[in-house]
Amino acid sequence: MNIEMIRAASARLEGHVRRTPLLNSPFLDDIAGRRVWIKPECLQHTGSFKFRGGWSAVSALDEDVRKRGVIAFSSGNHAQGVALAAARHDAPAVIIMPSDAPRMKIENTRGLGAEVVLYDRATDDRDEIGARLSADRGLTMIKPFDEPQVIAGQGTCGLEIAEQAAEHGITRADVLVCCGGGGFASGVALALEADAPGLRVRPVEPEDFDDMARSLASGYIERNSRVSGSICDAILTQQPGKLTFPILARLAGPGLVVSEEEALDAVALAFSRLKLVAEPGGAVGLAAALFHSREIEGDDVIATISGGNVDPDVFRMALDRLG
Template structure:
């Protein structure tokens, strides 16, 4: 992984991905105790940053390989990103999704033209399913985070943050990123290392599923004790990636951990103050900035809202916190 891969991804994504803005609100500033800036990737195609990595992965494939089709496993956001990218390239896509994925994500992935295959994440191994179907059907597996071209695509979000921070005169700040396997976190960290070295990435995770925070603290890859049982489904992964973790270990500051209740409250604040719809896993960075202010230094903090694919019932729970 290197910055040139991310810059090449930015060229492929030109005119394909949306350049999301950097937003602020005096009401959120007051809660956070500093200037708080929000990068709303919930406004990206398919409602999450995952489109960036999915499109770049497909666009960088050999044409003959791509024509045979692709396969991916995802709780929903990577699924939709790959499904749309495959449709844009005119190739088939098979998506392996947990049976307990939000209904909206399951429906959207199928509506984008992908074949959806569900599995029980508590008893079945998605990697094994993906590898078997790849071999049987001749499909190319597009991993959700531990894949160089996927990381490069996600890193384009970091290039935008660097430019937008410079436009606002921000030279030093923590950049808090919602973190599952670390694709977005490591991609943004690589981009900022090259373009805005005064900005430091920090991963945010839900309590009980803080494998990245624990891994950064111990210096080695730590696993979660369980792989389900939290509303932040978008960022629940067994452990950091073998490619992403060394990048995060080298470039990231300490992880931040929030509760489910704080994620829901952050979702409510995002809607109430900046009119954004965030899903629980995509709100943990904002929750960290709002409710873990004592663990953050400096006059500015930048956070990602990485997705907005939330079922109505869950969103109603978030609005009830206001």
């Protein structure tokens, strides 16, 4: 993985990806005690940053390979990103999704033209299912985070952050990136290393699923004891990626961990102050910026909202917290 791959992905994404803005709210600044800048990837195609990696990976395939189709596993956001990228390249897509994924994400993935195969997180082996379907149908696997072209696509968000920070005169800041397996965080970290070395990635995770934070602290890959049971479903993984962890171990600051309640409060504040719809897993970066200010350095902090594909019941639960 290197910056040249990210710049090549950026060229392929030109005209297909949305350049999301960098937003600020004085109300959020007051809560955090510093300037808070929001990179709202919830405004991206399919409602999350995952479209960047999906398009990067699908567009990088040889045409003959792409025509045979692609396969991916995801709780929803990577699924939708790959499904839309495949549809726009006239390629078949099979998406393996956990049966407890939010219903909206399953329906949206089907609506984008993909075949959805459901599995039980607790009893089924998604890797075995993926390997079998790939072999039987000649499909190319696009992994959700431990895939160079996916990391490169996610890194294009980092290129935008570097440019936008410079426009606002931000030369030093922590960049809080929502983190599951680390594809988004590692791609952004590589981009910032090249274009904005004063900006430092801090991966953010929910409580009880902080495998990246623990791994960065210990120096080796650590696993979560479970892979379900959090409202932050979009960023639940068993362990950091083999490709992503070394990148973050070299470039990232310490991981940050937020509670489900803080994530829900961040969802509510994103809506009330910025009119953004965020899902809990996509709002953990904002939650860390607002409620863990003592763990952050500098006058500015940049937080990603990585996704906005929230079920209505969960969104109502968050808004009820506004009082």
